[in-house]
Amino acid sequence: MCGSAAEATEASDHPIGPRRAAFAARTRRMLVLTRMPIAEPFALCDQGRMPDTPAAPPGTASEAFLFGLRSAVTSVFVFVIVFTYIGFGALAHDYGFSVGWASLSTALLWAGPAQVILVSGLGAGTSLIEVAIAVSLSSVRLLPIVVALLPIIKRENTPPWRLVTPAHFMAVAVWVETMRLGPSLPRAHRIAFCNGVGLTLLTLGTLATAAGYYMQAVLPAMFAAAAMFITPISFLTSTARNARLLLEKAALGLGLVIGPVLAFSRVEFDLLWTGVIGGTLAYVLHRWRRKRGAKP
């Protein structure tokens, strides 16, 4: 329903003429259909999206970039990123770092939990190698996130350097938005879209870090705790919203159960193990269900 309406408006006022636009829309629809079993992009039309999400499919790379920008500023993540990094900026101020250092850490690391570990570790005088290991372990999630993202945004002939910016922008927020809206765009423009989302949120995060740094003295006592809490609550609800396959729902549930068990048993590399064990069990469950579905 919503797809055909959007295509109709696009066809009538499209810069390249209605006939070519209609053709482009048709090819896009075919592309989308071939991917149905994995991404289920049609589900975007009726569920799991905020009412103010922009709907017009972009026709050029710069339109896709701007679409990414608009998607970012109308998503829940504007609120999440700004709140998180105001908290981080204030924390960096508490530990005596400079505003330039704090803001640059946001632009370079772009990983909230790792930045909190970095600032509190260096600030407390923990040994550099220990801080580096703790930072690295807390960012392991970035690996499977980037691997799962690339097949959605790349084409067969995409040179590796074109993937460096989308990979650097990759964080749970940008991943969720790209996995949600990316499959509805023509493949040629998905990297531009992803860059639009990523650059917008990263810029806002960097500015919020500086703002939080200077606001440190006037923030209420509860602010620091509330800003740290926004990471888990937003990760949980946004990945749950994106989990359309049984595989993803099972992985989410398993991660929430296995994670605490391993963490409380003081298993080393608990995050990594939870990902591998939970993800594998979810995948096995998915295979098992598919096999049973194939044989009536």
Add this chain to the structure above:
Amino acid sequence: MNLAMNSYLALVLVGFLPSEIWRWLGIALGRGLDEGSEIILWVRGVATALVAAVVAKIVLFPPGALAGVPLPVRIAAIGCGFLAFLLIRRSAFAGVLVGEAALIAGAMLFAQ
């Protein structure tokens, strides 16, 4: 104050590189994979379970100021947020808002 503070070299060596390495590794491993391949499905499972593990870890073993909020309040707040998400049109925004409100209310009521 120690030597590492405010050092941009430390920021790059101890912060940027250990974190960014995963993204670069992701490019190396994910570049050759197909969207419909079985391994990508497995990776999606691993990514989702890992994000869930991060959620659990921050709630149960929180850093800094969040540790000042009692554990039962943190668990109740994440539960309230998730419930709100399920009840209010699967809106992540509603979940975040209600979760935060519950955390702040709980922390004020049960201040240690």
